[in-house]
Amino acid sequence: MKILVIGGTVFLGRAIVDEALRRGHEVTVFNRGQSGPALAGVETVRGDREDDGALAALVEGRSWDGVVDTCGFEPLTVAKSVRALAGRAGAYAFVSSFHAYADWPALGVDESMPRHACAVDASPGDVPYNALKAGCERVVEEGFPGGVLIVNPGIIVGPGENVGRLPWWLETIARGGRVLAPGSPHRSLQLVDARDIAAFLLDRLADGGVGRYLTTGVRGNTTMGELLAACVEATGSDAELVWADEQFLQDQGVSPWTELPLWAPDIPEFAGTWTASSAKALAAGMRCRPIAETVADTWQALRNGGCPAPKYLQGETPVGLDKDKHDTVLTAWDARGLTHAVDARG
Incomplete structure (x- = not known):
């Protein structure tokens, strides 16, 4: 596949790029170049997604089988990339969060539970910060004419973790x-390795899968x-x-x-912090590695400066x-x- 990754240099975004390259996909990354160096093996396009001119330059003469948005945090900003990429990609995969759900972490959540109220034109300050992810999801769902894939990760760990x-x-x-x-x-x-989310997301894109999936580990893993x-x-x-x-x-x-x-x-x-349902993603083929493997690999990455x-x-x-x-x-x-x-x- 030809894949565009918005972001792609930090933690989950980097894991998605690495996995896509491992599978032999053709990858373009679009970012400002502030969070990490250019990556070998990919086409790098520098630009700010809030800049209409930069987005126009990105899509000029290009199209992709799928776009993966790993760094959308505000609805109005996500709306710009959705408009620019409409007709340029077969599917739009948006990486959201458990925080989009109104009841988490007080209650365990699944895909059917209510999301925060957040308009598609909301700005920071209009709603609580966590609600903005729900607004971003709605922008993609309402504004992208192709297939829409939304993944809601839980607590992500693994090599390259930047939250710490x-x-x-x-x-x-x-x-x-x-x-x-x-x-x-x-x-x-209930933890999940970033590399396992990356593999699942790319599997779904390859299969033409759309919809919404909570991507977290097995309860009590x-x-x-x-x-x-x-x-x-x-x-x-x-x-x-x-x-x-x-x-x-x-x-x-x-x-x-x-x-x-x-x-x-x-x-x-x-x-409900550790009781979310990952049943839908697991049934669709998501595989979660043992946490001890994640811990060992994260320590190795730390020792290597990764x-x-x-x-x-x-x-x-x-x-x-x-x-x-x-x-x-x-x-x-x-x-x-x-x-x-x-x-x-x-």
Whole structure:
């Protein structure tokens, strides 16, 4: 196939390009050149998708079997690429997010559940940030005359992760010593490797598939304990995991999800974080590799310089617990344990 990737240099976008090249597809990437270097084996067209002139230059004399939009965040911006590519591509695959669903993460979601209300002409500030993805989806669904494929990834991990959730754990554990771990090691997670999403998306394009798919891992495909143990194994570290009570961590001002990545406390607001249904994608052929393989490959990529350097960010929020704060909280947890021991002895 001839494939256009909007973006294509960072994490999932890069995984899609790499997989497309591995399969022998002809790939064009369109981006500003700010997030990564030009890629070998692809046609690179530089430009800003908000610039009508750049989009006109992109499509002049070109057409594709499919376009993969990996970096659409605002409806009005996505609308520009949809208009420019109408009639130039057989299908438009838009990479969205679980965040498009109004009930997540409080509830587990599937493809039938309601999305956020967001008009196709909404701008940042008109609606909550998460709702913008839903607006982008509607732009593609309403405005592209060919086939439309929408994938809604869950929590993505793997080599090249730029948010830094798994890389932060790997780097922290690699340093060794005692490492705070949140809550119970038996808490189920539901993670997916970017490379598995890339393979599934390209399979669907090759098959002419359209529609909507939640692309996440199998429910309970790992636990927090198994994930962190895999980090210990991959790094060869002597780290000791110290499992601290969730309420204690919150009382100490530790922020769930960001300061201790992937920690979704056992509270109503996070109840559906790890219970989304991937049944439709799995039935359509999505395959998910073992999480231990993902962890090992991510560590290897980090050692080879294949992941962005810290500090990691989720939006504008730093990802990962500051070492000084980590050590302060760990000391407080130890003191709590000593106090309980003294109380028990009377």
